[in-house]
Amino acid sequence: MRIRQLEAFRAVMLCQTVTKASEMLHISQPAATRLIADLEQSIGFALFERVRGRLIPTPEAQTLYEEVQQSLLGVDRIARTAEEIRHQQRGVLQVAAAPALSISFLPRATAQFLVERPQTQISLLSHSSRTVVDMVVGQRCDIGFAILAMNAPSTHGEPLLATRMLCAVPAGHRLAGYSVVKPTDLKGEHFASFPRVLDTRLHVDALFAAHGVERILRFETQISHGLCSFVESGLAVALVDPITASEYRGDGIRFIPFEPTIRMDFTVLTPIQRRPAMLVQTYVQYVREYALKQLDPRCVVL
Structure with missing residues (x-):
């Protein structure tokens, strides 16, 4: 048995005529008739009786139809799944x-x-x-x-994505109104930072060292969101990535462009x-x- 034969059988059971079944399957009437005849030959018993030009399902056909319907529903699900996979659904x-x-x-x-x-x-x-x-x-x-x-x-x-780090300061901080923050602006500031195990921390420390700027380290965490929460408490400033800044929902913090660029x-x-x-x-x-x-x-x- 082939799937196409079972599809033709289901179509005839639903439509009751070969003509309508062939239209449903988008094939010619002789092709639909041949599929039904081939199926009957392969299974060894008749599926339809021809009465006055109409096809009347045999009792055996009714029994077989239940299984065919379930099987083809599974095939339909496979086809829909393949379609969804192809369109990344x-x-x-x-x-x-x-x-x-x-x-x-x-x-x-x-x-x-x-x-x-x-x-x-x-x-x-x-x-x-x-x-x-x-x-x-x-x-x-x-x-x-x-x-x-x-x-x-x-x-x-x-x-x-390649981004530039931003300077995060409390909303009432002296730098909150700046359009750009530079290393020298943070001289002597209390600072929240990433831990030394992260490469980003090394880049930040190297930049401030190159400008001869000393900060007072108050807090370390590897979580950018944690840095922002600490800054919002008013105890320090920090350098954070712009993705975290764009997602942070606190009102007591300002994010200001920092120069020179520190990439993340x-x-x-x-x-x-x-x-x-x-x-x-x-x-x-x-x-x-x-x-x-x-x-x-x-x-x-x-």
């Missing part, structure tokens, strides 16, 4: 991301992404950038978003052992476009 993605992206930005971007994809499921785990890289290498996720500079795109890694690069990684699924590529492109819409163009390094 269905799938499961395992995503690992650095906290700067995973705390607020990616959940918001993903929510918008899933509005038109009700059959898609996305799992998001928050880890340090080093752990994200390890998860990608170990094939424990489909996509990794890390704070990692990448000089050139590769088959399994590409820049997501966000990179997308996928396992090298397999080609990224179409859904992966669509999701990454959506996240990139979402970020560009949310950020002040001055914060993006072109």
